[in-house]
């Protein structure tokens with residue numbers, strides 16, 4: 001009888017120790033990307049992506065897929081949120097349940113993340129934010145961020161406007177905003193609003209959101225064109241909305257681009273956006289680099305070694321003027 005009690009006691013002790021060790025090693029390994037879920041030696045990365053709303057987004061997703069491939073030692077679990085924050089929150093909770101080694105989040109908007117990021121932190125899973133930023137009072141809720149300086153991109157655009165369109169004469173501006181509350185929309189809008197305060201001759205005659213999509217961009221621009229017979233500048237917060245706006249202008253016989261009445265400023269500098277610039281349809285295109293996969297992987301490699309990489313890192317970007325862009329510029333592009 002005593003022997004039986006001893007055997008039962010020892011097995012309970014062994015089980016307790018094993019489960020404690022597993023939890024500790026998960027938390028410890030979470031910073032080293034250990035194999036925590038039967039995926040062999042692969043490091044499991046859960047990626048909550050905004051959606052597939054634009055060419056930029058597709059390039060961003062592809063960069064993550066190419067980087068976090070099995071041949072590179074990773075298993076990528078990609079979840080597309082169709083631009084809904086509720087789906088992203090559900091995805092993060094699913095990654096926690098699956099005990100992934102790392103979570104990557106491309107947040108659709110800036111607000112509303114503290115609770116679910118706290119859950120990931122409590123689970124000991126490092127969370128890396130890419131592309132847009134979140135608005136939080138607690139920077140410890142995420143490990144690192146990789147993305148663009150959207151305000152700076154907008155300032156590059158308005159400096160081009162001042163230099164090439166002048167700030168001493170009336171400019172009637174149509175402003176197509178991206179997904180409201182996203183860092184890209186906030187930064188690009190702030191830059192234009194600051195320029196408006198410095199250039200009283202500029203007037204934003206129409207402003208609406210096209211949610212970064214071509215279809216919504218066309219719908220919004222068609223409405224604006226019918227209300228405003230003269231639009232000197234379209235300040236468009238991404239290429240896909242610009243493509244939609246161009247469709248609307250074509251249908252209403254309005255001209256645009258280098259030789260047209262409405263000058264188009266766009267953001268992203270996707271291959272299609274730069275093709276439009278090369279064709280003289282988009283006057284100026286400010287790059288927003290989607291190739292963030294390698295930067296995220298570099299962060300994970302540091303974390304695996306127990307190092308603490310830079311909290312914020314910005315991707316490299318440039319801009320393109322239709323009057324100087326060449327076919328060679330386009331051929332060199334990776335997306």
Ligand code: GZL
Nearest residue numbers: 053054056131184212238288
């Ligand atoms: C920018 C990114 C934006 C792009 C859009 O980093 O968040 O979202 O400008 C995309 O094309 O939809």
